[in-house]
Amino acid sequence: MTINLVKGQKIDLTKGRSDLTKLLVGLGWDPAEEKSRGLFGFKKSTPNIDCDASALMLSEDDKLLRKENLVCFYNLTSACGSVKHSGDNLTGEGAGDDEQILIDLSKVPSDVHKILVVVNIYQAEQRRQDFGMIASAYIRVANEQTGEELARYNLTDNYAGMTALVTGELYRNGSDWKFNAIGQGKHAAHVDILAREYV
Numbered sequence: 001m002t003i004n005l006v007k008g009q010k011i012d013l014t015k016g017r018s019d020l021t022k023l024l025v026g027l028g029w030d031p032a033e034e035k036s037r038g039l040f041g042f043k044k045s046t047p048n049i050d051c052d053a054s055a056l057m058l059s060e061d062d063k064l065l066r067k068e069n070l071v072c073f074y075n076l077t078s079a080c081g082s083v084k085h086s087g088d089n090l091t092g093e094g095a096g097d098d099e100q101i102l103i104d105l106s107k108v109p110s111d112v113h114k115i116l117v118v119v120n121i122y123q124a125e126q127r128r129q130d131f132g133m134i135a136s137a138y139i140r141v142a143n144e145q146t147g148e149e150l151a152r153y154n155l156t157d158n159y160a161g162m163t164a165l166v167t168g169e170l171y172r173n174g175s176d177w178k179f180n181a182i183g184q185g186k187h188a189a190h191v192d193i194l195a196r197e198y199v
Helices: 191-196
Strands: 003-005 010-012 022-031 034-038 041-045 051-058 083-085 099-104 114-121 134-143 149-155 164-173 176-186
Touching: 022 051, 022 114, 022 164, 051 083, 051 099, 051 191, 114 191, 134 164, 149 164, 149 176, 164 191
Parallel strands: 003 149
Antiparallel strands: 010 176, 022 099, 022 134, 034 041, 051 114, 083 099, 114 164, 134 149, 164 176
16 A cells, blocks of 8 residues: 655655565656647647656765766666666656666665655756646655555645755665655756765
8 A cells, every 4th residue: 555655754665574675766747737828818838848867876974976876867777786767758748657766675785875866857957947847746666576556755845946856765774775755856957966966
């Protein structure tokens, strides 16, 4: 059964589930409808917004120790093979996950204590786009092998003016893994800019 989280809420993922090692992190969003005045009254349109999901594999003190620990549209798999990106979805249209990140907890190196999941808008500044133009954004965590959804967090805050979004994090808690619903907007037009905060 899915647990719907609120901002700042944490949940145990693996406690009492020793067989759970493969997770699917799904992210979804839709461009919000825009109204503009046309010749025959108002018309609705949806902007073409290219959002990119990424995962930053961080140390205990929140540091990105290796550039290979940034898994994103240009580096689809971590060097250790524990984190894999599904590839880039250019529009965000349609139902279901727009992008997915697969995590094999059994392969995560011991010096990685946290996997931060973020989303950026591609060419946000050139296109003058921000997360205020995005609707129905969410992050969910599921058992990759069974498809069972474990947690979902709908991002409902106003993120106008923000070009990056820290959606949530998976982190070690002793021998277990937990998930934290973050939902924090940031100013970072590219994932590399956001990653510099953790170097």
